[in-house]
Amino acid sequence: MPTALPLIVGELYTREDLVVEYGGSVQSGGIVPGNKSNTVFVFTDPSEGMQFGYVYDGFSPDGTVFYYTGAGQSGDQVEKGPNSPIVTHAAKGRSLHAFVADGRVPGKQTKRQRYIGEFILDPALPYVRRAAPTKPTRRDEKPATRTVIVFRLLPVSGISDEIFEAVGVSEVGRDKLTLEVPVEVNSTFFYETSGREGVTAVRRESQLVDQFMASQSGHDFSRWSIAIAQEPPLLTDIYDKTDRVLYEAKALSGRTDVRMAVGQLYDYRRHVSVDDLKCAVLLPNRPKADLRDLLHSAGLGLAFREGSRFEFSPAESS
Structure with missing residues (x-):
């Protein structure tokens, strides 16, 4: 025309x-x-x-x-x-x-x-x-x-x-793009939330995270979105802005889950540019001694639920 x-x-x-x-x-x-x-x-x-x-x-x-x-x-x-x-x-x-x-x-x-x-x-x-x-x-x-x-x-x-x-x-x-985002998620397209885990496990993990944040009075929490090339964006679990600790939560405290958490945290922390960043695994109960030693040797902290409270082992700065 x-x-x-x-x-x-x-x-x-x-x-x-x-x-x-x-x-x-x-x-x-x-x-x-x-x-x-x-x-x-x-x-x-x-x-x-x-x-x-x-x-x-x-x-x-x-x-x-x-x-x-x-x-x-x-x-x-x-x-x-x-x-x-x-x-x-x-x-x-x-x-x-x-x-x-x-x-x-x-x-x-x-x-x-x-x-x-x-x-x-x-x-x-x-x-x-x-x-x-x-x-x-x-x-x-x-x-x-x-x-x-x-x-x-x-x-x-x-x-x-x-x-x-x-x-x-x-x-x-950019080859990599990392953004700090709110804790709440309204998406099924993030790599870590796309159905790789069962619905029950995801629900338990979410409940654990909510309980942990509620127990940390005065702390401010967020998450990190990590985009790499043409992959779906990654989404970390909670980041404690007050203590500069990045947590990866798991619904179970067994070896498979702990080892997966270690790998995820090592992946995430390469992309999160925070001075004195520390990383830790958040679990629903105390893991076995050998798994606690694994986290310690990996330079990672540990938080786990003990009754109505949470116990901590410190993490090293990356």
Whole structure:
């Protein structure tokens, strides 16, 4: 369909102008299918994204991939619904165009949108998942950790230095990305929570963690999300910010569980950059003497439930 409003890379537009010419809606979020044309527009705004914990929009360091965070502020993002226009754009013959917010129209509150260029969804690896907070729906609701879809969009033409600088570099471009996140989890996509353990064991482990945190009056707890290349993100168990101790909890105190906890902690602590970080295993009861010796020789601490209280063996700093 011919248009009187051509899209020129680097030029400034408003969403209102684009809606009039190409269709869609100004209020339809960051992903807008044009109902007057075979187009899909995506809009990125770093200042808005940071409010929701999104740190992923931007180019790869070499400019060959534009990472774009999908839609949905609560729960795990999915390919359907508001993200469908990006997922299906090629199959439906729609061209995909991206814009970055760039100031406001003089004298108005209307944001200007700088045209980045045309893109296609990477057919080999359409997106990766990364951790992000869930937007609370009630005042008394605690923030939770979920996963968002970060689309991999490939530029149809080369990216100029000016456009690269206007958009910036995505955090996904790092080989490793570690983020401190709330304790609560609202996701099934994390590697460590994807069904590798039985439901009963997970429930017992969660109860143990809750009891332990409740017993540590005055301590502040969080977790760490660790993203590595193209793998599902890792999610640690609780991190005691007060004592700088990272705990791996297990529902049982047998050899298999203790050895798994040791391996997980050794994996995690390579990626968590905290001065004087200590690591410890949290168990529902005292393990056998040989397993206690294993933890000591590995430089790991131990916390276990003894009646209504928890006993500790100190951990060494890594």
